[in-house]
Amino acid sequence: MIPVRTFSGQRIALFGLGGSGLATARALVAGGADVLAFDDNPASVEKAASEGIPTGALRDADWTRFRALVLSPGVPLTHPKPHWTVELARVHGVPVMGDVELFCQERRSIASSAPFVAITGTNGKSTTTALIAHCLKSAGRNTQLGGNIGVAVLTLDELAPENHYVVECSSYQIDLTPTIEPTVGVLLNLSPDHLDRHGSMGNYAAIKARLVSGATMAIVGVDDEPSRQIVMGLESDGKHVTRISQAAAIERGVGFDGKSLHRRMPGFEPATFDLSEIGSLRGRHNAQNAAAAVATLTCLEVEDEAIRRGLRSFPGLAHRMEQVGRRGRILFVNDSKATNADAAAPALAAFKRIYWIAGGLPKEGGIAALKPYFPRIAKAYLIGEAAPSFAATLGERIPYEISGTLAVAVAHAAADADAAGEDAVVLLSPACASFDQFRNFEVRGDAFRAAVESLPDIEPIRGES
Numbered sequence: 354m355i356p357v358r359t360f361s362g363q364r365i366a367l368f369g370l371g372g373s374g375l376a377t378a379r380a381l382v383a384g385g386a387d388v389l390a391f392d393d394n395p396a397s398v399e400k401a402a403s404e405g406i407p408t409g410a411l412r413d414a415d416w417t418r419f420r421a422l423v424l425s426p427g428v429p430l431t432h433p434k435p436h437w438t439v440e441l442a443r444v445h446g447v448p449v450m451g452d453v454e455l456f457c458q459e460r461r462s463i464a465s466s467a468p469f470v471a472i473t474g475t476n477g478k479s480t481t482t483a484l485i486a487h488c489l490k491s492a493g494r495n496t497q498l499g500g501n502i503g504v505a506v507l508t509l510d511e512l513a514p515e516n517h518y519v520v521e522c523s524s525y526q527i528d529l530t531p532t533i534e535p536t537v538g539v540l541l542n543l544s545p546d547h548l549d550r551h552g553s554m555g556n557y558a559a560i561k562a563r564l565v566s567g568a569t570m571a572i573v574g575v576d577d578e579p580s581r582q583i584v585m586g587l588e589s590d591g592k593h594v595t596r597i598s599q600a601a602a603i604e605r606g607v608g609f610d611g612k613s614l615h616r617r618m619p620g621f622e623p624a625t626f627d628l629s630e631i632g633s634l635r636g637r638h639n640a641q642n643a644a645a646a647v648a649t650l651t652c653l654e655v656e657d658e659a660i661r662r663g664l665r666s667f668p669g670l671a672h673r674m675e676q677v678g679r680r681g682r683i684l685f686v687n688d689s690k691a692t693n694a695d696a697a698a699p700a701l702a703a704f705k706r707i708y709w710i711a712g713g714l715p716k717e718g719g720i721a722a723l724k725p726y727f728p729r730i731a732k733a734y735l736i737g738e739a740a741p742s743f744a745a746t747l748g749e750r751i752p753y754e755i756s757g758t759l760a761v762a763v764a765h766a767a768a769d770a771d772a773a774g775e776d777a778v779v780l781l782s783p784a785c786a787s788f789d790q791f792r793n794f795e796v797r798g799d800a801f802r803a804a805v806e807s808l809p810d811i812e813p814i815r816g817e818s
Contacts, residue, residue, distance in 0.1 A: 354379065354509075356511070363387060365387065366411055366442070369424060371397065391409065416441055424449055426523060456506045468516075471568070473538075479502050482500070484642055492656070498519050527560050527563055528551075535568045536569050536570065538567065544579075570652045575596045576599055595618055599637040609643075637699070638698075647660060671687075671795075672690040675687040678806060682774070682777065685767075688783075689794045692716070693784060707731060708767075709782065713790065714737065727751050733751055734754055735754070736783075
Protein backbone atom coordinates (compact mmCIF):
# COMPACT_ATOMS: atom_id res chain seq x y z
CA MET A 354 0.00 0.00 0.00
CA ILE A 355 1.02 3.63 -0.61
CA PRO A 356 -0.09 5.57 2.50
CA VAL A 357 -1.26 9.05 1.44
CA ARG A 358 0.58 11.21 3.94
CA THR A 359 0.20 14.47 2.00
CA PHE A 360 -3.27 14.87 3.57
CA SER A 361 -2.25 13.85 7.08
CA GLY A 362 -4.44 15.56 9.68
CA GLN A 363 -6.75 17.06 7.04
CA ARG A 364 -10.48 16.41 6.61
CA ILE A 365 -11.20 14.49 3.38
CA ALA A 366 -14.57 13.56 1.87
CA LEU A 367 -14.57 10.33 -0.13
CA PHE A 368 -17.40 9.04 -2.28
CA GLY A 369 -17.44 5.60 -3.88
CA LEU A 370 -16.48 2.51 -1.89
CA GLY A 371 -16.06 -0.09 -4.60
CA GLY A 372 -12.70 -1.79 -5.12
CA SER A 373 -10.55 1.25 -5.93
CA GLY A 374 -12.55 3.53 -3.61
CA LEU A 375 -12.07 1.22 -0.65
CA ALA A 376 -8.35 0.95 -1.43
CA THR A 377 -8.15 4.75 -1.56
CA ALA A 378 -9.93 5.09 1.77
CA ARG A 379 -7.47 2.63 3.36
CA ALA A 380 -4.49 4.56 1.96
CA LEU A 381 -5.82 7.90 3.24
CA VAL A 382 -6.51 6.51 6.71
CA ALA A 383 -3.09 4.85 6.78
CA GLY A 384 -1.54 8.22 5.94
CA GLY A 385 -3.30 9.98 8.80
CA ALA A 386 -6.11 11.77 6.95
CA ASP A 387 -9.40 12.51 8.72
CA VAL A 388 -11.69 10.67 6.29
CA LEU A 389 -15.47 10.71 5.96
CA ALA A 390 -16.49 8.11 3.38
CA PHE A 391 -19.84 7.31 1.80
CA ASP A 392 -21.46 5.35 -1.02
CA ASP A 393 -25.00 5.04 -2.34
CA ASN A 394 -24.75 1.29 -1.72
CA PRO A 395 -25.38 0.56 2.00
CA ALA A 396 -23.48 -2.73 1.75
CA SER A 397 -20.35 -0.89 0.59
CA VAL A 398 -20.65 1.57 3.47
CA GLU A 399 -21.08 -1.29 5.92
CA LYS A 400 -17.98 -3.09 4.57
CA ALA A 401 -15.87 0.07 4.89
CA ALA A 402 -17.12 0.72 8.41
CA SER A 403 -16.32 -2.87 9.41
CA GLU A 404 -12.68 -2.14 8.47
CA GLY A 405 -12.58 0.91 10.70
CA ILE A 406 -12.95 3.49 7.93
CA PRO A 407 -15.04 6.44 9.18
CA THR A 408 -18.29 6.63 7.23
CA GLY A 409 -21.24 9.01 7.29
CA ALA A 410 -23.82 10.92 5.25
CA LEU A 411 -21.87 13.42 3.16
CA ARG A 412 -25.04 15.39 2.38
CA ASP A 413 -25.27 16.38 6.04
CA ALA A 414 -21.55 17.07 6.54
CA ASP A 415 -19.91 20.46 7.08
CA TRP A 416 -18.29 20.94 3.68
CA THR A 417 -16.38 24.04 4.83
CA ARG A 418 -14.06 21.68 6.73
CA PHE A 419 -13.12 19.45 3.79
CA ARG A 420 -9.72 19.86 2.16
CA ALA A 421 -10.69 17.68 -0.84
CA LEU A 422 -13.36 15.41 -2.28
CA VAL A 423 -11.87 12.13 -3.48
CA LEU A 424 -14.15 10.59 -6.08
CA SER A 425 -14.14 7.08 -7.54
CA PRO A 426 -13.65 7.18 -11.34
CA GLY A 427 -17.01 5.54 -12.03
CA VAL A 428 -18.88 8.51 -10.49
CA PRO A 429 -19.87 11.29 -12.97
CA LEU A 430 -17.75 14.42 -12.69
CA THR A 431 -19.36 16.52 -15.45
CA HIS A 432 -21.72 14.51 -17.70
CA PRO A 433 -24.53 13.67 -18.03
CA LYS A 434 -24.62 15.82 -14.88
CA PRO A 435 -22.21 16.22 -11.97
CA HIS A 436 -22.77 13.88 -9.05
CA TRP A 437 -24.36 15.58 -6.05
CA THR A 438 -21.10 15.35 -4.10
CA VAL A 439 -19.34 17.20 -6.92
CA GLU A 440 -21.98 19.94 -6.84
CA LEU A 441 -21.55 20.31 -3.07
CA ALA A 442 -17.76 20.43 -3.45
CA ARG A 443 -17.96 23.15 -6.09
CA VAL A 444 -20.34 25.26 -4.05
CA HIS A 445 -17.85 25.19 -1.17
CA GLY A 446 -14.68 25.51 -3.26
CA VAL A 447 -13.45 22.02 -2.43
CA PRO A 448 -11.05 20.46 -4.99
CA VAL A 449 -12.23 17.19 -6.58
CA MET A 450 -9.69 14.47 -7.36
CA GLY A 451 -9.19 10.73 -7.71
CA ASP A 452 -6.75 8.06 -6.58
CA VAL A 453 -4.23 8.69 -9.37
CA GLU A 454 -4.03 12.35 -8.30
CA LEU A 455 -3.29 11.20 -4.75
CA PHE A 456 -0.55 8.97 -6.14
CA CYS A 457 0.90 11.87 -8.15
CA GLN A 458 0.94 14.21 -5.15
CA GLU A 459 2.52 11.55 -2.94
CA ARG A 460 5.18 10.77 -5.56
CA ARG A 461 6.14 14.44 -5.89
CA SER A 462 6.37 14.67 -2.11
CA ILE A 463 8.57 11.68 -1.30
CA ALA A 464 9.95 10.03 -4.49
CA SER A 465 9.85 12.50 -7.36
CA SER A 466 12.67 10.68 -9.17
CA ALA A 467 10.77 7.37 -9.28
CA PRO A 468 10.06 6.67 -12.98
CA PHE A 469 6.33 6.99 -13.65
CA VAL A 470 4.93 5.75 -16.97
CA ALA A 471 1.28 6.66 -17.66
CA ILE A 472 -0.55 5.09 -20.61
CA THR A 473 -3.88 6.05 -22.13
CA GLY A 474 -5.77 5.73 -25.40
CA THR A 475 -9.16 4.54 -26.56
CA ASN A 476 -7.87 1.07 -27.44
CA GLY A 477 -4.82 -0.99 -26.58
CA LYS A 478 -3.86 0.68 -23.32
CA SER A 479 -4.11 -2.45 -21.14
CA THR A 480 -1.94 -4.52 -23.48
CA THR A 481 0.58 -1.71 -23.77
CA THR A 482 0.67 -1.19 -20.01
CA ALA A 483 1.20 -4.91 -19.39
CA LEU A 484 3.84 -5.11 -22.15
CA ILE A 485 5.87 -2.17 -20.81
CA ALA A 486 5.75 -3.56 -17.27
CA HIS A 487 6.74 -7.03 -18.50
CA CYS A 488 9.72 -5.68 -20.45
CA LEU A 489 10.90 -3.57 -17.50
CA LYS A 490 10.69 -6.57 -15.17
CA SER A 491 12.52 -8.80 -17.64
CA ALA A 492 15.24 -6.12 -17.85
CA GLY A 493 15.69 -6.33 -14.08
CA ARG A 494 13.91 -3.12 -13.09
CA ASN A 495 11.78 -2.95 -9.92
CA THR A 496 8.36 -2.57 -11.51
CA GLN A 497 4.89 -1.81 -10.17
CA LEU A 498 1.86 -2.28 -12.46
CA GLY A 499 -1.52 -0.71 -11.69
CA GLY A 500 -4.30 1.72 -12.47
CA ASN A 501 -7.17 1.01 -14.83
CA ILE A 502 -5.68 -2.40 -15.66
CA GLY A 503 -7.37 -3.72 -12.51
CA VAL A 504 -4.91 -3.01 -9.70
CA ALA A 505 -5.75 0.13 -7.70
CA VAL A 506 -2.73 2.43 -7.89
CA LEU A 507 -2.62 3.04 -4.14
CA THR A 508 -2.31 -0.71 -3.46
CA LEU A 509 1.13 -0.76 -5.10
CA ASP A 510 4.33 -0.95 -3.05
CA GLU A 511 5.32 2.17 -1.17
CA LEU A 512 6.94 4.85 -3.28
CA ALA A 513 10.71 4.55 -3.62
CA PRO A 514 13.13 6.14 -6.10
CA GLU A 515 14.20 2.78 -7.53
CA ASN A 516 10.65 1.62 -8.31
CA HIS A 517 9.18 2.04 -11.79
CA TYR A 518 5.41 2.71 -11.71
CA VAL A 519 3.55 1.72 -14.88
CA VAL A 520 -0.02 2.99 -14.67
CA GLU A 521 -2.91 2.59 -17.13
CA CYS A 522 -5.15 5.68 -17.04
CA SER A 523 -8.73 5.83 -18.29
CA SER A 524 -10.27 9.13 -19.34
CA TYR A 525 -12.28 9.06 -16.10
CA GLN A 526 -9.08 8.83 -14.06
CA ILE A 527 -7.29 11.57 -16.01
CA ASP A 528 -10.31 13.82 -15.52
CA LEU A 529 -9.79 13.42 -11.77
CA THR A 530 -6.02 13.99 -11.97
CA PRO A 531 -5.42 17.72 -12.54
CA THR A 532 -1.66 17.56 -11.87
CA ILE A 533 -0.61 14.43 -13.75
CA GLU A 534 3.09 14.73 -14.66
CA PRO A 535 4.49 11.33 -15.65
CA THR A 536 8.08 10.71 -16.59
CA VAL A 537 6.78 9.14 -19.81
CA GLY A 538 3.24 9.78 -21.03
CA VAL A 539 1.79 7.57 -23.78
CA LEU A 540 -1.32 8.36 -25.85
CA LEU A 541 -1.96 5.47 -28.23
CA ASN A 542 -5.01 6.53 -30.23
CA LEU A 543 -8.36 8.26 -30.08
CA SER A 544 -11.82 7.37 -31.34
CA PRO A 545 -15.28 8.23 -29.97
CA ASP A 546 -15.87 6.51 -26.63
CA HIS A 547 -17.44 7.42 -23.27
CA LEU A 548 -19.02 10.51 -24.83
CA ASP A 549 -21.95 10.15 -22.42
CA ARG A 550 -19.47 10.93 -19.64
CA HIS A 551 -17.49 13.65 -21.41
CA GLY A 552 -20.13 15.43 -23.49
CA SER A 553 -18.25 15.65 -26.81
CA MET A 554 -15.32 14.23 -28.73
CA GLY A 555 -13.51 17.52 -28.17
CA ASN A 556 -13.81 17.23 -24.40
CA TYR A 557 -12.77 13.57 -24.50
CA ALA A 558 -9.66 14.35 -26.60
CA ALA A 559 -8.72 17.30 -24.38
CA ILE A 560 -8.83 15.08 -21.28
CA LYS A 561 -6.64 12.44 -22.90
CA ALA A 562 -4.20 15.12 -24.11
CA ARG A 563 -3.57 16.28 -20.54
CA LEU A 564 -1.66 13.08 -19.81
CA VAL A 565 0.97 13.72 -22.48
CA SER A 566 1.05 17.51 -22.15
CA GLY A 567 2.21 17.15 -18.54
CA ALA A 568 4.75 14.41 -19.28
CA THR A 569 8.51 14.91 -19.30
CA MET A 570 8.63 12.68 -22.39
CA ALA A 571 5.52 12.42 -24.60
CA ILE A 572 4.78 9.48 -26.93
CA VAL A 573 1.74 9.81 -29.20
CA GLY A 574 0.23 7.65 -31.95
CA VAL A 575 -0.28 9.41 -35.28
CA ASP A 576 -2.60 7.00 -37.08
CA ASP A 577 -5.83 8.90 -36.33
CA GLU A 578 -6.73 12.53 -36.89
CA PRO A 579 -7.59 13.52 -33.28
CA SER A 580 -4.20 12.22 -32.09
CA ARG A 581 -2.39 14.00 -34.93
CA GLN A 582 -4.07 17.24 -33.88
CA ILE A 583 -2.80 16.72 -30.34
CA VAL A 584 0.74 16.18 -31.65
CA MET A 585 0.54 19.38 -33.66
CA GLY A 586 -0.72 21.30 -30.63
CA LEU A 587 2.03 19.95 -28.38
CA GLU A 588 4.75 20.70 -30.92
CA SER A 589 3.42 24.21 -31.53
CA ASP A 590 3.86 24.75 -27.79
CA GLY A 591 7.50 23.71 -28.11
CA LYS A 592 7.16 20.20 -26.67
CA HIS A 593 9.14 17.34 -28.17
CA VAL A 594 6.91 14.40 -29.13
CA THR A 595 7.97 10.87 -30.08
CA ARG A 596 5.54 9.60 -32.71
CA ILE A 597 4.44 5.98 -33.07
CA SER A 598 2.65 4.33 -35.98
CA GLN A 599 1.28 0.91 -36.89
CA ALA A 600 0.88 2.02 -40.52
CA ALA A 601 4.45 2.71 -41.67
CA ALA A 602 8.04 3.28 -40.64
CA ILE A 603 8.34 6.95 -39.70
CA GLU A 604 10.92 9.61 -38.99
CA ARG A 605 11.33 10.91 -35.42
CA GLY A 606 9.63 7.95 -33.81
CA VAL A 607 8.85 4.23 -33.95
CA GLY A 608 6.87 2.78 -36.87
CA PHE A 609 5.88 -0.60 -38.29
CA ASP A 610 6.52 -1.86 -41.83
CA GLY A 611 4.31 -4.96 -41.60
CA LYS A 612 7.03 -7.14 -40.11
CA SER A 613 9.33 -5.08 -37.92
CA LEU A 614 9.40 -1.94 -35.84
CA HIS A 615 11.90 0.69 -36.89
CA ARG A 616 13.12 3.14 -34.24
CA ARG A 617 14.38 6.53 -35.39
CA MET A 618 14.38 8.65 -32.26
CA PRO A 619 16.67 11.69 -31.92
CA GLY A 620 19.45 11.01 -29.44
CA PHE A 621 19.32 7.22 -29.89
CA GLU A 622 20.85 4.84 -32.40
CA PRO A 623 18.44 3.58 -35.09
CA ALA A 624 17.27 0.05 -34.39
CA THR A 625 14.93 -2.65 -35.73
CA PHE A 626 12.72 -4.96 -33.67
CA ASP A 627 11.29 -7.99 -35.50
CA LEU A 628 7.70 -8.86 -34.47
CA SER A 629 6.97 -11.48 -37.13
CA GLU A 630 7.50 -14.51 -34.89
CA ILE A 631 5.89 -13.12 -31.71
CA GLY A 632 2.42 -14.68 -31.49
CA SER A 633 1.31 -12.53 -28.55
CA LEU A 634 1.90 -9.40 -30.65
CA ARG A 635 0.17 -10.45 -33.88
CA GLY A 636 -1.71 -7.80 -35.85
CA ARG A 637 -1.05 -4.15 -36.61
CA HIS A 638 -2.88 -3.01 -33.49
CA ASN A 639 -0.32 -4.91 -31.43
CA ALA A 640 2.43 -3.36 -33.52
CA GLN A 641 1.22 0.00 -32.24
CA ASN A 642 1.29 -1.32 -28.67
CA ALA A 643 4.81 -2.66 -29.20
CA ALA A 644 5.91 0.62 -30.81
CA ALA A 645 4.74 2.48 -27.71
CA ALA A 646 6.63 0.01 -25.54
CA VAL A 647 9.84 0.33 -27.56
CA ALA A 648 9.64 4.14 -27.43
CA THR A 649 8.96 4.11 -23.69
CA LEU A 650 11.70 1.63 -22.86
CA THR A 651 14.15 3.59 -24.99
CA CYS A 652 13.28 6.76 -23.05
CA LEU A 653 13.95 4.82 -19.83
CA GLU A 654 17.35 3.71 -21.21
CA VAL A 655 16.61 0.00 -21.38
CA GLU A 656 19.16 -1.69 -23.65
CA ASP A 657 17.93 -2.79 -27.07
CA GLU A 658 18.67 -6.48 -26.54
CA ALA A 659 16.74 -6.40 -23.26
CA ILE A 660 13.81 -4.81 -25.12
CA ARG A 661 13.92 -7.60 -27.70
CA ARG A 662 13.96 -10.26 -24.97
CA GLY A 663 10.98 -8.63 -23.30
CA LEU A 664 8.98 -8.45 -26.51
CA ARG A 665 9.69 -12.10 -27.35
CA SER A 666 8.72 -13.36 -23.88
CA PHE A 667 5.51 -11.32 -23.48
CA PRO A 668 2.69 -13.81 -22.76
CA GLY A 669 -0.14 -11.53 -23.85
CA LEU A 670 -3.15 -10.20 -21.97
CA ALA A 671 -6.18 -12.13 -20.80
CA HIS A 672 -9.42 -11.29 -22.65
CA ARG A 673 -7.52 -9.65 -25.54
CA MET A 674 -7.19 -12.04 -28.49
CA GLU A 675 -6.53 -14.75 -25.92
CA GLN A 676 -6.42 -18.30 -27.30
CA VAL A 677 -8.42 -20.45 -24.89
CA GLY A 678 -8.84 -23.79 -26.68
CA ARG A 679 -8.65 -25.89 -29.83
CA ARG A 680 -10.81 -28.64 -31.24
CA GLY A 681 -9.48 -30.14 -34.41
CA ARG A 682 -9.14 -27.34 -36.96
CA ILE A 683 -11.06 -24.84 -34.81
CA LEU A 684 -9.38 -22.25 -32.58
CA PHE A 685 -11.41 -20.51 -29.84
CA VAL A 686 -10.37 -16.92 -29.09
CA ASN A 687 -11.48 -14.72 -26.20
CA ASP A 688 -11.45 -11.03 -27.15
CA SER A 689 -13.95 -9.94 -24.50
CA LYS A 690 -12.05 -6.71 -23.89
CA ALA A 691 -13.21 -5.47 -27.30
CA THR A 692 -16.00 -3.27 -25.91
CA ASN A 693 -16.53 -1.14 -29.03
CA ALA A 694 -16.26 -1.55 -32.79
CA ASP A 695 -12.76 -0.07 -33.05
CA ALA A 696 -11.54 -2.49 -30.40
CA ALA A 697 -13.10 -5.46 -32.22
CA ALA A 698 -11.58 -4.55 -35.59
CA PRO A 699 -8.06 -5.92 -34.89
CA ALA A 700 -9.36 -9.40 -34.07
CA LEU A 701 -11.58 -9.47 -37.15
CA ALA A 702 -8.58 -8.36 -39.22
CA ALA A 703 -6.31 -11.04 -37.74
CA PHE A 704 -8.27 -14.14 -38.81
CA LYS A 705 -9.51 -15.25 -42.25
CA ARG A 706 -12.55 -17.43 -41.42
CA ILE A 707 -14.54 -16.38 -38.36
CA TYR A 708 -17.57 -17.64 -36.47
CA TRP A 709 -18.19 -14.37 -34.66
CA ILE A 710 -19.90 -13.96 -31.27
CA ALA A 711 -20.89 -10.33 -30.81
CA GLY A 712 -23.28 -8.17 -28.83
CA GLY A 713 -24.02 -6.90 -25.36
CA LEU A 714 -24.77 -3.34 -24.30
CA PRO A 715 -24.28 -1.36 -27.53
CA LYS A 716 -21.95 1.60 -27.96
CA GLU A 717 -22.58 4.60 -30.21
CA GLY A 718 -22.16 3.69 -33.88
CA GLY A 719 -22.80 -0.03 -33.47
CA ILE A 720 -20.79 -2.23 -35.85
CA ALA A 721 -21.16 -0.23 -39.06
CA ALA A 722 -17.43 0.58 -38.98
CA LEU A 723 -16.65 -3.16 -39.18
CA LYS A 724 -18.24 -3.70 -42.62
CA PRO A 725 -14.84 -4.06 -44.36
CA TYR A 726 -14.28 -7.23 -42.28
CA PHE A 727 -17.69 -8.80 -42.93
CA PRO A 728 -16.37 -11.00 -45.79
CA ARG A 729 -14.25 -12.83 -43.21
CA ILE A 730 -17.33 -13.79 -41.16
CA ALA A 731 -18.75 -17.25 -41.87
CA LYS A 732 -21.62 -16.60 -39.46
CA ALA A 733 -22.42 -14.26 -36.58
CA TYR A 734 -23.97 -15.27 -33.25
CA LEU A 735 -25.62 -12.28 -31.62
CA ILE A 736 -26.20 -11.85 -27.89
CA GLY A 737 -27.57 -9.26 -25.49
CA GLU A 738 -29.36 -5.97 -26.08
CA ALA A 739 -27.42 -5.18 -29.25
CA ALA A 740 -28.57 -8.30 -31.10
CA PRO A 741 -31.46 -6.71 -33.08
CA SER A 742 -29.44 -3.66 -34.18
CA PHE A 743 -26.41 -5.78 -35.10
CA ALA A 744 -28.70 -8.08 -37.10
CA ALA A 745 -29.99 -5.08 -39.01
CA THR A 746 -26.44 -4.01 -39.88
CA LEU A 747 -25.45 -7.50 -40.99
CA GLY A 748 -28.60 -7.63 -43.11
CA GLU A 749 -28.73 -10.25 -45.82
CA ARG A 750 -25.01 -10.18 -46.56
CA ILE A 751 -23.82 -12.21 -43.57
CA PRO A 752 -25.52 -15.30 -42.08
CA TYR A 753 -26.45 -14.75 -38.45
CA GLU A 754 -28.57 -16.03 -35.63
CA ILE A 755 -29.79 -14.30 -32.50
CA SER A 756 -28.38 -16.66 -29.89
CA GLY A 757 -29.41 -14.57 -26.90
CA THR A 758 -26.87 -15.89 -24.43
CA LEU A 759 -23.15 -16.52 -24.58
CA ALA A 760 -23.44 -20.20 -23.72
CA VAL A 761 -25.85 -20.82 -26.61
CA ALA A 762 -23.64 -18.81 -28.97
CA VAL A 763 -20.55 -20.85 -28.10
CA ALA A 764 -22.34 -24.16 -28.54
CA HIS A 765 -23.89 -23.20 -31.89
CA ALA A 766 -20.71 -21.58 -33.25
CA ALA A 767 -18.63 -24.63 -32.33
CA ALA A 768 -21.11 -26.99 -34.01
CA ASP A 769 -21.30 -24.91 -37.19
CA ALA A 770 -17.51 -24.53 -37.41
CA ASP A 771 -17.04 -28.28 -36.97
CA ALA A 772 -19.63 -29.05 -39.64
CA ALA A 773 -17.88 -26.75 -42.14
CA GLY A 774 -14.71 -28.84 -41.88
CA GLU A 775 -12.31 -25.94 -42.41
CA ASP A 776 -9.64 -24.02 -40.53
CA ALA A 777 -11.58 -21.39 -38.63
CA VAL A 778 -11.84 -19.35 -35.45
CA VAL A 779 -14.74 -19.11 -33.01
CA LEU A 780 -14.20 -15.55 -31.85
CA LEU A 781 -15.79 -13.68 -28.97
CA SER A 782 -15.16 -10.04 -29.88
CA PRO A 783 -18.38 -8.37 -28.72
CA ALA A 784 -17.94 -4.73 -29.89
CA CYS A 785 -20.13 -3.90 -26.88
CA ALA A 786 -20.01 -3.25 -23.18
CA SER A 787 -20.89 -6.25 -21.03
CA PHE A 788 -23.21 -4.68 -18.50
CA ASP A 789 -26.50 -6.04 -19.82
CA GLN A 790 -25.55 -9.64 -18.97
CA PHE A 791 -22.21 -9.53 -17.10
CA ARG A 792 -20.64 -7.43 -14.36
CA ASN A 793 -17.63 -6.58 -16.53
CA PHE A 794 -15.72 -7.78 -19.58
CA GLU A 795 -13.51 -10.04 -17.43
CA VAL A 796 -16.53 -11.98 -16.17
CA ARG A 797 -17.81 -12.20 -19.77
CA GLY A 798 -14.44 -13.53 -20.94
CA ASP A 799 -14.29 -16.05 -18.10
CA ALA A 800 -17.79 -17.25 -19.05
CA PHE A 801 -16.65 -17.72 -22.65
CA ARG A 802 -13.60 -19.70 -21.52
CA ALA A 803 -15.78 -21.89 -19.27
CA ALA A 804 -18.24 -22.51 -22.10
CA VAL A 805 -15.44 -23.47 -24.47
CA GLU A 806 -13.74 -25.77 -21.97
CA SER A 807 -17.04 -27.54 -21.32
CA LEU A 808 -17.28 -28.59 -24.98
CA PRO A 809 -16.34 -32.22 -25.73
CA ASP A 810 -12.82 -32.93 -27.04
CA ILE A 811 -11.52 -29.44 -26.30
CA GLU A 812 -7.78 -28.97 -25.77
CA PRO A 813 -7.52 -26.01 -23.36
CA ILE A 814 -4.76 -23.49 -23.97
CA ARG A 815 -3.19 -21.97 -20.89
CA GLY A 816 -0.60 -19.25 -20.74
CA GLU A 817 -0.78 -18.42 -24.45
CA SER A 818 -2.01 -15.29 -26.18
